[in-house]
Amino acid sequence: MSRIFGIDLGTTNSLIASMEDGAPRVIAVGARHRALLPSVVAIAPDGAITVGERAIEMEPHLTVERDGRVSAVGFAGGEFGAVIRSVKRYMGLGGGEVAPEDRARYTFADLNGPVVRFQIGKRVFTPPQISAEILRALKDGAERALRAAGKDEKIERVVITVPAYFNDGQRQATKDAGRLAGLEVVRLVNEPTAASLAYGLDKRAAGNVAVFDFGGGTFDISILSIKEGIFEVLATNGDTHLGGDDIDRAIVDWLLAEIPDTLKLDRHVWNSARMAAENAKKRLTDVAETPVVVELPGHSIRKHLTRDALEQMAEPFLARTLKRCEMALADAKLTPAEIDAVVLVGGSTRMPLVRQRVAAMFHREPLCSIDPEQIVALGAAVQASVLMGMQGDMLLLDVVPLSLGIETMGGVMERLIHRNTTIPTSVAEGFTTAVDNQTHVDIHVLQGERELAKDCRSLARFKLGPIQPQSAGVPRIEVTFLIDANGILNVNARDERTGREHSVDVKPSYGLTDDEIERMLEEAIDLGEQDLEERLLISYRNDAEQILGALRKQLGEFGSLVEAGERARMDEVAERLEAARAGTDRELIAKLVEELNEVTTPFAKRIMDVAIKLALEKKSVEELS
Amino acid sequence: MPRKLAIDLGALERRYHELSRKVHPDRFASSDVRVRDASIRATATLTRSYRTLRDPVARGLYWLELFGEKLAENNKRVPPELADLVFEVQEQLAELCDAPAGSDPARELAVQVAQRRAGLQTMIDARLAELDRNFAKWDQRPDEKMLTLELKAILSSIAYIRTLIRDVDRALENSKAA
Numbered sequence: 034m035s036r037i038f039g040i041d042l043g044t045t046n047s048l049i050a051s052m053e054d055g056a057p058r059v060i061a062v063g064a065r066h067r068a069l070l071p072s073v074v075a076i077a078p079d080g081a082i083t084v085g086e087r088a089i090e091m092e093p094h095l096t097v098e099r100d101g102r103v104s105a106v107g108f109a110g111g112e113f114g115a116v117i118r119s120v121k122r123y124m125g126l127g128g129g130e131v132a133p134e135d136r137a138r139y140t141f142a143d144l145n146g147p148v149v150r151f152q153i154g155k156r157v158f159t160p161p162q163i164s165a166e167i168l169r170a171l172k173d174g175a176e177r178a179l180r181a182a183g184k185d186e187k188i189e190r191v192v193i194t195v196p197a198y199f200n201d202g203q204r205q206a207t208k209d210a211g212r213l214a215g216l217e218v219v220r221l222v223n224e225p226t227a228a229s230l231a232y233g234l235d236k237r238a239a240g241n242v243a244v245f246d247f248g249g250g251t252f253d254i255s256i257l258s259i260k261e262g263i264f265e266v267l268a269t270n271g272d273t274h275l276g277g278d279d280i281d282r283a284i285v286d287w288l289l290a291e292i293p294d295t296l297k298l299d300r301h302v303w304n305s306a307r308m309a310a311e312n313a314k315k316r317l318t319d320v321a322e323t324p325v326v327v328e329l330p331g332h333s334i335r336k337h338l339t340r341d342a343l344e345q346m347a348e349p350f351l352a353r354t355l356k357r358c359e360m361a362l363a364d365a366k367l368t369p370a371e372i373d374a375v376v377l378v379g380g381s382t383r384m385p386l387v388r389q390r391v392a393a394m395f396h397r398e399p400l401c402s403i404d405p406e407q408i409v410a411l412g413a414a415v416q417a418s419v420l421m422g423m424q425g426d427m428l429l430l431d432v433v434p435l436s437l438g439i440e441t442m443g444g445v446m447e448r449l450i451h452r453n454t455t456i457p458t459s460v461a462e463g464f465t466t467a468v469d470n471q472t473h474v475d476i477h478v479l480q481g482e483r484e485l486a487k488d489c490r491s492l493a494r495f496k497l498g499p500i501q502p503q504s505a506g507v508p509r510i511e512v513t514f515l516i517d518a519n520g521i522l523n524v525n526a527r528d529e530r531t532g533r534e535h536s537v538d539v540k541p542s543y544g545l546t547d548d549e550i551e552r553m554l555e556e557a558i559d560l561g562e563q564d565l566e567e568r569l570l571i572s573y574r575n576d577a578e579q580i581l582g583a584l585r586k587q588l589g590e591f592g593s594l595v596e597a598g599e600r601a602r603m604d605e606v607a608e609r610l611e612a613a614r615a616g617t618d619r620e621l622i623a624k625l626v627e628e629l630n631e632v633t634t635p636f637a638k639r640i641m642d643v644a645i646k647l648a649l650e651k652k653s654v655e656e657l658s
Numbered sequence: 659m660p661r662k663l664a665i666d667l668g669a670l671e672r673r674y675h676e677l678s679r680k681v682h683p684d685r686f687a688s689s690d691v692r693v694r695d696a697s698i699r700a701t702a703t704l705t706r707s708y709r710t711l712r713d714p715v716a717r718g719l720y721w722l723e724l725f726g727e728k729l730a731e732n733n734k735r736v737p738p739e740l741a742d743l744v745f746e747v748q749e750q751l752a753e754l755c756d757a758p759a760g761s762d763p764a765r766e767l768a769v770q771v772a773q774r775r776a777g778l779q780t781m782i783d784a785r786l787a788e789l790d791r792n793f794a795k796w797d798q799r800p801d802e803k804m805l806t807l808e809l810k811a812i813l814s815s816i817a818y819i820r821t822l823i824r825d826v827d828r829a830l831e832n833s834k835a836a
Contacts, residue, residue, distance in 0.1 A: 034688055037687075219687050220684075260675070263675045263678070419684055420684055420687035420688075421687070421688070428675075428679055428682055428684060428685075429684065430678060430682075455705045455708075455709070457683065457699075457701045457702045458702050458705050458706065459699070459702035459703075483831075484827075484828050484831065515699075515702060517683075517698055518682075518683045518684065518698065518701075
């Protein structure tokens with residue numbers, strides 16, 4: 034069987050890692066051989082998809098041209114194509130749960146359905162489909178890197194990490210994304226738990242460990258007990274909509290405070306401000322003060338941000354994380370003094386204020402010997418090797434983050450499985466009919482900590498039946514609620530009298546149905562062929578544009594270097610290439626690019642000579658003076 | 659492990675880890691789907707057993723079940739020694755509920771109710787300690803009938819105070835939400 038790889042599918046960045054010679058290593062899949070692949074997906078109006086650094090360049094933003102003019106570039110959204118960032122925030126959400134400020138950011142197809150749907154061109158994309166593109170880019174990039182290292186290996190089986198506080202729907206959506214990317218998701222692992230594996234493998238640790246995981250979009254705190262290779266999670270808490278993104282947004286609000294609301298909501302303006310905010314935040318990790326500039330058409334915003342001011346903006350978000358830490362400690366029945374080590378995870382823990390506060394909370398300096406942006410992926414690779422049976426006695430015992438229950442009379446939530454119960458776990462509950470000859474029993478499954486069903490998150494509705502018509506209370510159906518090692522609920526029912534399995538008709542409250550996923554898979558396979566063709570065509574067109582542009586520029590600057598008869602030939606090929614570029618025959622474009630290269634080579638050589646001569650002269654002048 | 663009320667928690671944990679290593683689904687990630695299902699079910703049972711035995715109250719309740727005894731559903735009957743306390747708490751919660759939301763009296767009442775909650779928690783802790791003290795003693799005693807009666811009295815008292823705490827939490831949550 035093929036190896037299992039570890040994937041950190043992050044809000045801001047994603048990574049893939051594997052075990053090499055007994056140690057976890059990230060694989061360079063990003064631009065310039067970086068391990069981090071930005072979790073940004075650009076979708077052109079025709080459906081062409083770009084992931085990572087190059088997708089960021091396509092985000093709508095403002096740019097200053099050479100002549101000083103400010104112009105709007107990038108996919109503007111909707112029919113013009115869109116660039117989707119932080120798609121993880123939308124995983125497992127219903128259309129109605131999209132935050133009001135996000136509605137201005139993207140175009141949505143349906144804000145009432147059980148799944149968020151982005152409208153791009155004539156097509157509609159759900160968050161699992163967009164996440165699948167990130168997974169596919171990781172897989173392709175890693176396979177390429179492995180080939181370059183002389184290993185012809187296919188990536189088919191993976192472990193994917195999720196925030197510990199992800200609910201059932203968010204986990205299911207992540208699994209769906211894996212399936213849509215053509216990957217077998219062997220296991221979902223909680224991010225802080227994965228981080229503890231990377232930390233524990235490194236240190237052969239023992240004792241109580243707190244993992245403080247503050248990423249781009251989510252926050253988790255997990256308390257573990259490590260003993261003789263058993264990593265047992267005692268308690269976890271968190272917020273799946275709290276992260277560095279929120280701090281960036283607070284900076285943007287401050288940056289754009291003086292400009293009119295209509296301009297603020299403009300996607301180009303907002304994104305430019307967001308980029309400036311993110312960069313300023315990162316700079317303030319090392320310096321105490323930094324300028325922040327946003328160039329608008331005919332106006333520029335120039336402000337100074339101090340670390341103190343940034344910390345004031347970050348404070349409310351940080352306070353929320355610390356509150357969650359207290360709750361997790363209480364559930365673990367531990368005091369801060371009983372924690373032996375604190376591990377920092379996630380890019381947001383680079384902020385000095387975060388480190389100070391965490392140190393104060395746990396009365397000890399947090400550990401950050403492993404890169405906080407890589408540790409989760411490294412841990413995922415460790416768990417992958419555990420699953421391959423290669424880590425001896427090492428074993429992870431994780432918990433379910435939220436209580437699971439059913440709606441009972443009066444809309445009250447009856448808890449069947451309590452939060453922080455070790456998984457896999459199951460509970461059996463007996464059901465019967467309330468009226469004579471009732472043929473179905475409806476069960477509403479909920480997740481959450483509140484007393485009333487309406488305040489908890491609806492997970493699914495199950496219809497038990499058909500039940501043989503009998504007097505009320507006579508039928509006895511035993512329903513088993515089982516939470517598997519991924520933290521995902523499975524339900525089955527059994528007739529207590531006959532011992533026969535009962536059919537359960539599941540209607541998930543949020544997310545995609547199996548049929549929908551099948552349909553998307555079929556679409557993706559069709560598109561796969563088309564995509565490849567389109568991607569190739571686009572890359573040839575880009576090559577053509579580049580060579581034509583360079584030629585125009587050179588003819589402008591060094592026209593005198595063209596020899597007699599040369600110009601006519603160049604113009605002729607260039608004209609043919611220009612025409613071919615507008616068409617779809619990529620072979621022809623490739624051939625003409627080659628041809629143009631050939632006829633311009635002598636001219637290019639002459640330019641080089643002159644340029645070198647000029648450079649040398651300049652140098653000698655400088656030397657003389 | 660021997661069937662006893664007093665349990666060595668360290669030994670229990672070691673046994674739990676040992677068995678987890680044998681049956682956990684992580685050990686069978688590449689196995690046949692039926693093997694994986696069986697492993698998940700076995701681990702679920704193991705986890706439930708461990709949680710039951712680890713927690714003194716859950717362990718006591720399980721013991722009662724083994725002897726065919728059960729605490730009354732929903733604990734409707736108030737244990738006699740708690741009658742006055744229950745009355746006081748209900749009174750306090752009613753006052754909190756009636757106080758106009760956001761007013762000073764409501765805030766003051768909320769503080770008092772929170773103090774009451776802490777008091778109830780202390781009562782539970784005391785009973786848990788009593789339980790712990792008695793487990794060893796009960797294990798020595800041959801008279802199962804008396805044992806179950808005593809055990810039942812303490813457990814029902816704990817269960818009742820827990821119900822009270824839940825009522826308190828619900829009232830506090832409602833007053834906060836209002």
